[in-house]
Amino acid sequence: MAREITKRSEDYAQWYIDVVLKSDMADYTPVRGCMVIKPNGYGIWENIQAKLDRMFKETGHVNAYFPLFIPESFLTKEAEHVEGFAPECAVVTHAGGKELEERLVVRPTSETIIWDKYRDWISSYRDLPILLNQWANVCRWEMRTRLFLRTTEFLWQEGHTAHASHEEAEEEAYRMIHVYRDFAEKYMAMPVITGRKTEQEKFAGALHTYCIEAMMQDGKALQSGTSHHLGQNFAKAFDVKFQNRDKELEYVHATSWGVSTRLIGGMVMCHSDDNGLVIPPELAPLPVVIVPIWRGDDEQDRVLGRARELTQDWDPLFYKIDDREQYKPGFKFNHWEVRGVPIRVEIGPRDCDNNQVIAVRRDTGEKATLSMDGLEEQIRKLLNEMQQGMFDAAKKRMDDRTYTVDDYADYQQRIEDGGFFRIHWCGSGDCERKMQEDTRSTIRCIPFDAEPEAGQCLICGGPSERRVVAAQGY
């Protein structure tokens, strides 16, 4: 099974597809660019949802649900927004056997339909803030699709908040990108850099966009979450005003922020290896698999009996005993390894004699001999160590492959090997576009923690005040 996966060193893109398919996370469908998320992938999404949802609620947000369909005319109300999204839309023209009077767009994002309702809901500063989030499917008709990373339909959450002041909206946009950072680092074991997108890369309709960017194992960047300060753009487009404390009418200030099933693609490319999927324990649908090893019926009864006895008080969603009789232990080891189960526990007759088991970590392959006494606690400790170990390894990789470069020829050569490049940039869109044409790399973000540092733009030599991070990206 594992040998069917292409090696990363041979073909990284093919390795990724192999891992996703062989690990039973997803499959293709006959619908262009749409995938099936299979249980081993959807279980990860359920864990992502559960953790993020709690973080959203702890920061005062509540969930709601708006329609899938958006009247086509809504999209045109915000000029930049329509330019950004209209070319990607799927359009419903017929329904109930008739042609529709107004065509309906399948939501590519929900700003317009939501701000149309906010007009009805907001009249006074007392109605603010509104702190809503939505878990939903969205559709963007992409030309080139790739499982999880870019699909025509995908699952996501989109926060949409309304505020009485610029400062409050700014605080919210900034708060939420840090919620995403904490989520990525704590639960996905995926270190990120946090900062602001350039004008060219910001969301269509935003004042500015904050992002988290993660480094994949090939050194490329993956934009993993964004938070937009929308200013009063959507309030103006949909005429949403409120009476402030001084009884004056003002336009409402907005943010929106989202992460999607793309995160799962990021998780794969950040952590997995040539043997298949590696899942951070915090997101694993199945944290532990127990493989009993026996020859003959007597041993089978004894080993299986002991495994069941050991786990009788465990949460049934925490572990599985692979008691299938038609497969040998080696086959089972591979089966669960490819699928990314964090800890494999092996129990054989000799282990029973010695009151011990062998526990194998999926990320490092390290084997530990654990006493059967207090086994669950020892395994949970191992899972925590693995979670931290995965983060540390990914962090070291990102740090090792983050370079400071000041010569454009040097940059053009080295960018092909991947990595994050701290470069000086004058702020001009022209330089940004030239770099993109020359190197297929982009400015990923202007990091929040960039220190003031005078320098010269890598591309044009013009004055620059701080370094930005550039990389090739997904």
Add this chain to the structure above:
Amino acid sequence: MAREITKRSEDYAQWYIDVVLKSDMADYTPVRGCMVIKPNGYGIWENIQAKLDRMFKETGHVNAYFPLFIPESFLTKEAEHVEGFAPECAVVTHAGGKELEERLVVRPTSETIIWDKYRDWISSYRDLPILLNQWANVCRWEMRTRLFLRTTEFLWQEGHTAHASHEEAEEEAYRMIHVYRDFAEKYMAMPVITGRKTEQEKFAGALHTYCIEAMMQDGKALQSGTSHHLGQNFAKAFDVKFQNRDKELEYVHATSWGVSTRLIGGMVMCHSDDNGLVIPPELAPLPVVIVPIWRGDDEQDRVLGRARELTQDWDPLFYKIDDREQYKPGFKFNHWEVRGVPIRVEIGPRDCDNNQVIAVRRDTGEKATLSMDGLEEQIRKLLNEMQQGMFDAAKKRMDDRTYTVDDYADYQQRIEDGGFFRIHWCGSGDCERKMQEDTRSTIRCIPFDAEPEAGQCLICGGPSERRVVAAQGY
């Protein structure tokens, strides 16, 4: 606030709409037949999801996600299915700025797209059973819509299982309708009758359909959940065969089962009153609201301080202290009453002196004086009593309004006042249609617990072997 709600006795249909809107559960949108589910409604759906999802997992199911779009040709592969659903479909004809080669239907239900994949996934009895569930939005272009009860887009779950034998599929379909019954009775406090749909009322493409039917306060029936034994119909339509243990090729056996946001409409019509929404505690987004009562700053500090002290160790999602200064207690009582918060706790200065609070149950209006010592535990006990009390009241209402009738003229008169009618029926579709034309009532189900009883069909006088349940329905 409460007085803006139409009385049930005056106009039951308008009362329902008023409750849904005033309780902040949902709102209309400019998209025909589509609603916004607002946080007070979506919070109930989140609780429904959490409880049901656990019940599905405890019965061995896992979640997956299939595409929103279905190639139009797929729908036509099962003859009854296309007849049932094609007229209701929304159709995407353009995407990415171009006309599509094959039109895509927005899923009205997912049997076809799922069985198309099952063909790839199933080849041997070892691949069976497949026990998948999907949480998703679906779209059926309805002519007449009503908030929650019938909307063009709605949220639901759909289970889709594949089995090696007729008996196993039958067991599954029967098991799941009982999961729905248990859910409705235990968490929604909504008693149901459980049974089989007639041929005319079954799902388009099923061998037979099981259902749960609940009685609303106007005596009408609401179909609240269905479970279908699909036989080999979809396996034949999509050519899904497996090799059985005897190495013979056989078509796979199927079930599907679903409940939707319609349940929330049922909950409203089963439990709410002229003052607004009443939510069973098990589904309440906010179980407890605390309204402090004060005059002047000193009292405010004292009462609010005490309220905060009392609740400092409580789960923040369990309660809210309504400390708004711009509103009087009477306004707050109404505010939370309309929104259906199960328990209101009042704390005034005299209560502080006496180390007590007043707790008011939303369903009965009963007031109880509770000691401040061990308050959380007493409130949780009250919530449990309320949950049981709501079920008992609804059960008594259903029993009181379930009639045994043997005279068609009598039936035609009494059906207009609502209620469930135990009638004899010969089994003919003609009689069923005649009854429907004469009385706008239908056979809701053939109950599982119907005792054999010889009788004469209420409509034609022909022989009947057991009573069925008829009612007007939603």
